[in-house]
Amino acid sequence: xxxxxxxxxxxxxxxxxxxxxxxTGRAIVVDPRRDVTDYLDDATRHGLxxxxxxxxHFHADFVSGHLELVDATGAWIGFGEAAETEYPIRRxxxxxxxxxxxxxxEILSTPGHTWESISVVVRERAGAAPTAVLTGDSLFIGDxxxxxxxxxxxxxDADESTRDLARAMxxxxxxxxxALPDATTVMPAHGAGSSCGKNLSTxxxxxxxxxxxxxxxxxxxxxxxxxxxxTAGQPAAPTYFSSDVAMNKAVHPLFxxxxxxxxxxxxxxxxxLASGIRxxxxxxxxxxxxxxxxxxxxxxxxxxxxxxxxxxxxxxxPLVLVTYPGEARHAALRLARIGSDNTIGHLTVGRDGRFxxxxxDLVQPARRTTVAELEALLAADAVTLVDIRNPGExxxxxxxxxxxxxxxxxxxxxxxxxxxxxxVVHCAGGWRSSVAASLLRAHGFDGVTxxxxxxxxxxxxxxxx
Numbered sequence: 001x002x003x004x005x006x007x008x009x010x011x012x013x014x015x016x017x018x019x020x021x022x023x024t025g026r027a028i029v030v031d032p033r034r035d036v037t038d039y040l041d042d043a044t045r046h047g048l049x050x051x052x053x054x055x056x057h058f059h060a061d062f063v064s065g066h067l068e069l070v071d072a073t074g075a076w077i078g079f080g081e082a083a084e085t086e087y088p089i090r091r092x093x094x095x096x097x098x099x100x101x102x103x104x105x106e107i108l109s110t111p112g113h114t115w116e117s118i119s120v121v122v123r124e125r126a127g128a129a130p131t132a133v134l135t136g137d138s139l140f141i142g143d144x145x146x147x148x149x150x151x152x153x154x155x156x157d158a159d160e161s162t163r164d165l166a167r168a169m170x171x172x173x174x175x176x177x178x179a180l181p182d183a184t185t186v187m188p189a190h191g192a193g194s195s196c197g198k199n200l201s202t203x204x205x206x207x208x209x210x211x212x213x214x215x216x217x218x219x220x221x222x223x224x225x226x227x228x229x230x231t232a233g234q235p236a237a238p239t240y241f242s243s244d245v246a247m248n249k250a251v252h253p254l255f256x257x258x259x260x261x262x263x264x265x266x267x268x269x270x271x272x273l274a275s276g277i278r279x280x281x282x283x284x285x286x287x288x289x290x291x292x293x294x295x296x297x298x299x300x301x302x303x304x305x306x307x308x309x310x311x312x313x314x315x316x317x318p319l320v321l322v323t324y325p326g327e328a329r330h331a332a333l334r335l336a337r338i339g340s341d342n343t344i345g346h347l348t349v350g351r352d353g354r355f356x357x358x359x360x361d362l363v364q365p366a367r368r369t370t371v372a373e374l375e376a377l378l379a380a381d382a383v384t385l386v387d388i389r390n391p392g393e394x395x396x397x398x399x400x401x402x403x404x405x406x407x408x409x410x411x412x413x414x415x416x417x418x419x420x421x422x423x424v425v426h427c428a429g430g431w432r433s434s435v436a437a438s439l440l441r442a443h444g445f446d447g448v449t450x451x452x453x454x455x456x457x458x459x460x461x462x463x464x465x
Contacts, residue, residue, distance in 0.1 A: 024101030056136025080116035112169025113145030142201035182209025236406030240310035422447035
């Protein structure tokens, strides 16, 4: 009997899967995260043995858990035929069938997001109609995978390769995936919020028929039109993506689920700040604004913590966390999922916002600018406004004269931020702008605030309903 379990991480908008045959007790895991305990526990609960790990492609936004699963189970690792790795893999070719007993898995070559991308068609038995297709980052619910993450440099050759991948995606969608029966369940590797596409749905599954009817990116159109649509307006790629792709191709240290995160003394926290170690404050925007350590960067645990953490600190660089009680270990886990394993310790701050007295001289508030204050500053030409939203968001409207630098690129483009006037940063609603403003202050920019309520608040005051 076929068993399909989906595991979804809201923080990374990432879906992974356990596929098993309860008749034979054989199973594979598809696109796993690094903390693999859930897969192993569920396999044991269902009487399954994990014998293979399939990655639909080299993921850019997280580090895959294939090495951890091999260490725990001795499973083989499968990739598309075009993959090149430092570790042994099973090359999976188009049309190949993997048998778990009665359950049959068919490999489809589905390039477009990357060249080695594959999808996995799941059947309850060989010869039966498809039950589901695990589409990786090829076909999403509401969109298709972006074609530029395999080419993160800005060279002309990379641009041409991106267009080649977009053309490959056109064929993947129309000749391969949409050729499946309408009743086939679509189970992608990412959902809404992921930087791997533009318009992903909050739904976690769909069907080929539903996507054929409702997904704007798969509608009938000339190939050139599809390529133009797919290569425009994609979210800015976080700089850590290239690091994660490299880790997913390489042999690297395994994730340790039992690792403890030390509570640091105030003196060690002070020393970390003085030595330039990134201090990430995972508390809420409001609590950070009320008082935080000078030089720390606000990445609230209530948002896209792992992905955003990768935007403000290099993968592998040492980190110190400031967290609410009981959250440090989970925060470190979420960072480890993108390869940031070097959390050296944490400082606990209660919900009352009180820091240790020994750090009182480092505590400062973060002022936030209201829409009315920004209007006056802009009218007097007394401020530089920085819009850190993604290109697709700016298509919905902008504040005049704003300098556009997406948050994902801000750390690498600090030299492009004008420093001759006070700076106001804005995003859509005010969470990301706290990240950006604190990052700028941590790098020595003076007079930096962020817009309370973001562009939404500005639009409420200036854009007719």
